[in-house]
Amino acid sequence: MKKQKHPFLFIPGPVNVRPDVLEAQAEAMIGHRSADFESLFAACENKLKKLFFTGQRVYISASSGSGLQEAAIRNGVHKRVVNFVAGAFADRWYQVSMGCGKEAIKVDVEWGRAVKPETVDQALQQYDDVEAITIVHNETSTGVASPLGEIAALMREKYPDILIFVDAVSSFSGLKLPFDEWGLDLMLTSSQKALSIPPGLSFAAVSDRVLEKAKTVEGRGWYFDFLVMEKYLQRSTTAATPAISLMRALNLELDYILAEGLDARFARHQALAGRTRDWAAKRGFAMFSEEGYHSPTVSCVANTLKIDVGGLNQFLRERGMVISNGYGNLKGQTFRIAHMGIVTMEDMDRLLGAIDEYLEQTQ
Numbered sequence: 001m002k003k004q005k006h007p008f009l010f011i012p013g014p015v016n017v018r019p020d021v022l023e024a025q026a027e028a029m030i031g032h033r034s035a036d037f038e039s040l041f042a043a044c045e046n047k048l049k050k051l052f053f054t055g056q057r058v059y060i061s062a063s064s065g066s067g068l069q070e071a072a073i074r075n076g077v078h079k080r081v082v083n084f085v086a087g088a089f090a091d092r093w094y095q096v097s098m099g100c101g102k103e104a105i106k107v108d109v110e111w112g113r114a115v116k117p118e119t120v121d122q123a124l125q126q127y128d129d130v131e132a133i134t135i136v137h138n139e140t141s142t143g144v145a146s147p148l149g150e151i152a153a154l155m156r157e158k159y160p161d162i163l164i165f166v167d168a169v170s171s172f173s174g175l176k177l178p179f180d181e182w183g184l185d186l187m188l189t190s191s192q193k194a195l196s197i198p199p200g201l202s203f204a205a206v207s208d209r210v211l212e213k214a215k216t217v218e219g220r221g222w223y224f225d226f227l228v229m230e231k232y233l234q235r236s237t238t239a240a241t242p243a244i245s246l247m248r249a250l251n252l253e254l255d256y257i258l259a260e261g262l263d264a265r266f267a268r269h270q271a272l273a274g275r276t277r278d279w280a281a282k283r284g285f286a287m288f289s290e291e292g293y294h295s296p297t298v299s300c301v302a303n304t305l306k307i308d309v310g311g312l313n314q315f316l317r318e319r320g321m322v323i324s325n326g327y328g329n330l331k332g333q334t335f336r337i338a339h340m341g342i343v344t345m346e347d348m349d350r351l352l353g354a355i356d357e358y359l360e361q362t363q
């Protein structure tokens, strides 16, 4: 790789953005109450619906994904929500639920393990009057993707009245998550993960059921009030001033995504993840993530060889690349290689080749 000023990012967000997508942000401003903006909005909305596999709606928010975690709780829960927590980002949703003054019930799952339908079933048998559950599909701190389709099937079968809220921030667009088919109620994501747009936008598919519920929930606030968002969505615009520059980047990147083809895109992510796991196994590393539930977008490798992760990253930086250390307490015990968005197999080979070089020098 050519030595460049900014390293190529193998971190789980922000990720690399194509130069022309970056440049799309530099176009002159337009008023947001203009036909030009409405057509930009409508173009983004229609493409996003394809990615979410929904015919319902996708809200575009000028906030990061955490804002929509809050929106889900404020709009969809009067009182009681169950938060399944198998990592740092799920814990954030629990904190958000408490911060919104809800009766949040935290169900802990060991870090590195998936949230399984059995776990969900057990918890819901135990608690009455649960209005919604929150699940992080792809726990970025542990590299685990939970079996969302199975959980959704259980919910629709056994707990049809409980809303399903999903954080797919770090997996969205890296694999198929069919929102309508699975009967999900809310699924949110951020711009700076697999979508490969700069940070500052987030998106949520929201079901008709959630909108109906929101009409009865007090204290929805205003900025994240789905009823306000819906009113403006109907006119292909937003209530507050939108992040116009970011939406131009979004619109262009969505064209790239749809041009690659969704199936090809999903297969590429599986291949990149598979390549990373094969490399780890060959080198004698174990995976931190539970077998059978490895993430397609971020691999969390257990540092079983006790390498100096900081030293490795220094070595990589000198070669124009960077990976992530373990999250929080997992620092040094794990390291994370993100392979989401515009990463190609050649990029992956270059990274893993450089790590091999480092291991040969230091082991």
Ligand SMILES: *Cc1c(COP(=O)(O)O)cnc(C)c1O
Binding pocket: 012, 013, 064, 065, 066, 067, 089, 136, 138, 139, 140, 167, 168, 169, 170, 190, 191, 202
């Ligand atoms: C990055 C991340 C978040 C936080 O998203 P922001 O856009 O930084 O608010 C939430 N959940 C998961 C799984 C993430 O990876």
